[in-house]
Amino acid sequence: MAKLKKVSAEIVRPLRHKVLRPSLPFESSIMELDDHDYTFHFCVEEESRIISVASAYHESFVELPKKDAYRLRGMATEPSEQGKGYGKMVLKGVIDYLTKETQSEILWCNARTTAFEFYEKMGFTIVGDEFDIPNLGPHKKGFINL
Numbered sequence: 585m586a587k588l589k590k591v592s593a594e595i596v597r598p599l600r601h602k603v604l605r606p607s608l609p610f611e612s613s614i615m616e617l618d619d620h621d622y623t624f625h626f627c628v629e630e631e632s633r634i635i636s637v638a639s640a641y642h643e644s645f646v647e648l649p650k651k652d653a654y655r656l657r658g659m660a661t662e663p664s665e666q667g668k669g670y671g672k673m674v675l676k677g678v679i680d681y682l683t684k685e686t687q688s689e690i691l692w693c694n695a696r697t698t699a700f701e702f703y704e705k706m707g708f709t710i711v712g713d714e715f716d717i718p719n720l721g722p723h724k725k726g727f728i729n730l
């Protein structure tokens with residue numbers, strides 16, 4: 585049975601790299617604040633396989649700078665397991681954790697245009713102009729009130 589787990593950065597990086605940055609070196613999947621005290625990572629694991637991952641960093645949101653905020657990064661599901669509810673499970677884990685364990689009011693992300701619908705289904709609002717992130721493609725900002 586698939587299980588939600590809070591884990592260290594090392595656990596989420598291989599899937600983060602495989603799904604989000606496959607054409608870049610593995611080091612590109614190491615985020616500067618991965619091991620910061622306020623950063624956390626969740627995964628969904630099934631039979632010792634990591635099938636979905638997400639991370640959150642304490643970082644303010646330019647659109648709502650006065651609100652305490654976390655930034656979602658590294659949201660990825662193993663390609664063969666996409667569309668089966670695991671992304672929803674891991675992102676819900678992040679949202680529940682923020683709600684219970686922090687005072688933060690906002691979770692935001694740079695959402696790939698191809699993933700807008702996923703975020704909207706999770707309750708995010710997509711805002712602002714589209715912008716390009718080199719090597720990763722077109723994005724817009726998305727956020728949810730916690």
Ligand SMILES: CC(C)(COP(=O)(O)OP(=O)(O)OC[C@H]1O[C@@H](n2cnc3c(N)ncnc32)[C@H](O)[C@@H]1OP(=O)(O)O)[C@@H](O)C(=O)NCCC(=O)NCCS
Nearest residue numbers: 659660661666667668669670671672695696698699701702
């Ligand atoms: C986006 C992603 C993380 C979603 O994870 P997932 O495990 O496939 O998502 P789920 O199966 O939990 O989907 C939850 C809902 O969103 C929908 N959904 C998921 N990804 C979608 C997409 N790319 N486009 C449209 N709808 C999507 C599902 O159909 C499902 O809808 P339902 O609740 O009505 O059945 C995953 O598809 C992925 O890794 N994509 C490639 C990397 C990526 O784009 N990451 C986000 C970077 S900002």
